[in-house]
Amino acid sequence: MAQRNEKITGNGSASLIQDSDEIEEMYCEECDRHTGEYATAVAFCVDCVEYKCKTCKVYHRRHFKAHKIQDSDSMPQDFYLEKCSDHSEQLIKFYCSECSKEACSECKDNEHVQCGDVNHLPALASGIQKSDELKNLQQMLDKLSADIKDTEKLLDAKSEVVDKQEEKAIEACKVHTNKLIEAYTQQHQDLIDDFDEKMEETIARLKKERLELVQVLSKKERMFKNKITNAETDVKDQIVSTNTEFKELRSEHLTLVENLKALTIDLEQAQKLGKNCELFIKLKFTKQLCEKLHRNIEQIQQAYIQRYKLKTSGIQPTLESGTRFFMFEKVSAVKRRVVFNFDINSHIDLISSLLVLSEHTLLILDWKKCSLVIYILEMSQANCIDDIKFETSPFDITKVSDYIVAVTFPNERMIKLITFSGNMKVLYITKIPGNGTCTGIAYRNPYIVVSYWDPASVKILSMSGTIVKTFDKDDNGQNLVIKPWGLIVSPDNTMIYVSDLDKQTVTCLTHDGKVKAVYKDDHLNLPYQLAVDEYGSVYVCGAVSDNIHILSSDLTKVKILIDTNDGLDKPESVAYCPITKRLFVVMQNKIKVFKVLEE
Structure with missing residues (x-):
């Protein structure tokens, strides 16, 4: 050349x-x-x-x-x-x-x-x-930078919980170990003292026997100490390994920081050189990497903390003790309590669903006015910034990414992907075949899970609308659901939860359609929408029973978290923000916001 x-x-x-x-x-x-x-x-x-x-x-x-x-x-x-x-x-x-x-x-x-x-x-x-494409990419880079900072805060908060839990469990191991060794040693001393009482009668013979006995007991004591020490080591290893995957997120976060910095420098250098063709190619390449970084950020933000507890045997050791000294158990639910935060006066006639898109953005579906309303959250207040109109009524909404949501439209038998700009303006709307009267929806990368009324079923679809799997019967050949309403996916993407207005139940499915558990309670009437937190706890909205039930990931009832004593009146929908630890509960013309705390 x-x-x-x-x-x-x-x-x-x-x-x-x-x-x-x-x-x-x-x-x-x-x-x-x-x-x-x-x-x-x-x-x-x-x-x-x-x-x-x-x-x-x-x-x-x-x-x-x-x-x-x-x-x-x-x-x-x-x-x-x-x-x-x-x-x-x-x-x-x-x-x-x-x-x-x-x-x-x-x-x-x-x-x-x-x-x-x-x-x-x-x-x-x-x-x-x-070009708008370059501006949007720069906005995306700024948003990624902000997301990484928010992720660091979230990791700090979760790390504090993990460290305290680990410290407490290890200390409990040590205390119990000392108690067992002390009790075991005391038994040996009691036997020796008993033997000494008989020494006077046959002192010559018993001295020899005593020496032999001491030697045997000393050997057994060493064996017991080794046994209990090994048991302590094993349970410590279980405790540490349970937290290893979460701790590795720290290094992943640092990698994200470096990757974002490198992308930003490369793009700025291409702009400074003024070579538009090179900038064009760099822009396309950077956009693809930004999408990959965004998916990595989502995985870190949704990191699942495994809760566990340590149980001790609670019995005195014996010379031939074969008992398990420690029991390490994973906890499927964390006890919660709430305190009232603030109210949002929505002035919306009928809210069908809501979504916490980010800690600062709340999306509300207005069934009666066929619209999507955008609220910006600031401290203890919310301000409406936009109202997007549709031709028919929207039913349910789920987050696909920071700027993309999926909404079901039962009357159109359609799902719509809505893409926003950095300032929450609609860039474009993509239509996906609904394959039926679609109601509840949840995103499970790279698929969407949808519930249907006619005929009643749960389906897994590709992002283009192709049916991947259909679930309509349980293990006994009976109808899996009759009138499904709310639909969510567990934080680790292993379980699907669906509420049924006709059966008055919440059903937990695997992603192969196997029924793992069914929740039904006399104090839960008309279970509408569902929500799930970062620990896998499920929140169920009882519209007629005027309460919010909190369940473990296997649908064991933990307790009724919120009821009429907290001001609930016909709650219809519920959503949770893992960053701010806020629970949003929809009532007529009002949304009550609670702060969720651990007991």
């Missing part, structure tokens, strides 16, 4: 300069290809998409009179001088928007011949510095 790298000095002579100060001048591609010689390009053939020198321009006009030739004043000036990796003699001149890939002339004529959106790269790159 011929490329001029010159800089004019004060006396008019040319000198070599660094790459960052290069003066790029396009050369004649025909001369380069056929003779390998450098010649300055003075024209551009629009039909051939090639730069020509003065001589080649004359011959080209003579042999291709119908071709359109642009002179040096009107020809494209934004050059991208990278060669194709597959065709080393060809410049990269095109970009295929369908394949999201750059291409040379040979690639365009061969690999992209069936593509309908292959364009000249300088034309695409024109105006990229002021």
Whole structure:
């Protein structure tokens, strides 16, 4: 390739300069290809998409009179001088928007011949510095940076819980170990003292027996100490290994910080150089990496903390003790209590569902007015910033990513993916076939889980609407659900929970459709919407029983968390924010917000 790298000095002579100060001048591609010689390009053939020198321009006009030739004043000036990796003699001149890939002339004529959106790269790159795509990417980078900082706060809070729990359990091990050894040693001493009482009668004989007995007991004591020490070590290992996966998130978070920093520096450097074609390619590449970083952030933010407790045997050891000294048990539910935080006066006639999109953003579905209402949360208040209208009533909503949500529309038998900008303006709406009267919805990467009324069932769909699995019967061949309403997925993506208004139940399914548990309680009437927290605890909204039940991940009742004593009156929906530890409960024209605390 011929490329001029010159800089004019004060006396008019040319000198070599660094790459960052290069003066790029396009050369004649025909001369380069056929003779390998450098010649300055003075024209551009629009039909051939090639730069020509003065001589080649004359011959080209003579042999291709119908071709359109642009002179040096009107020809494209934004050059991208990278060669194709597959065709080393060809410049990269095109970009295929369908394949999201750059291409040379040979690639365009061969690999992209069936593509309908292959364009000249300088034309695409024109105006990229002021494009919305570049601005949105920069906003995405700013949001990722903020998310990483929020994630660090969340990790700090969770780490404190993990460390305290671990410290407490290990200390309990040590205390119990000392008690067992002390009791066991005392038994030995009692036997020795008893033996001493009989020594006077047969002192000569018993001295020998005593010595032998002491030796035997000492050996057994050493064996017992080894046994209890090994048991203590085993349970400590269980405690530490239970927290290992969560502790590894710290290093993952540091990696995210470094990756985001590198992406930001690369993009800023491409902007400073002013090379639009290079910036265009860098922008496309950075967007793909940003999406991957975002998925990693979501995994860290949704990290599941395994709760556990340590039980001791509670019995005195014996000489031939074979009991288990420690019992390590995983806890499926954490006890909770709530304190009232504040009220949101929504002035919405009928809220069908709500979603905490982030710690500062609350989305509410208005069934009666066919709209999605956006609230911004600030301290102890909420302000409405937008009201998005639809043609039919929306039923349920789930978070796909920080700026994408999925909403069911039963009357249209449709699911809609709504993509927002950084300031929560709708960028575009994508329709997905609902495959029936779709009601409840929950996102489980990379699928969505949907409940249906007619016929009643639960289905797993791809993001394009293709049915992956259908669950409509239980293990006994009976209807799995009759009138499903609320639908959520566990934080570790292993379980599906669905409420049923007809059966008055909440059912827990595996992602193969196996029924793991069913919750039914006399104090739960019309279980509407559901929510789940970071520990896997399930919150059930009883619309007629005027209460919120909290259940373990296996649907064991923990307690009635909120009822009429807390001001509940016909609650219809519930949502939880893991960052702020807030529970949002919908009533008529009002949303009550509670702070969730551990007991």
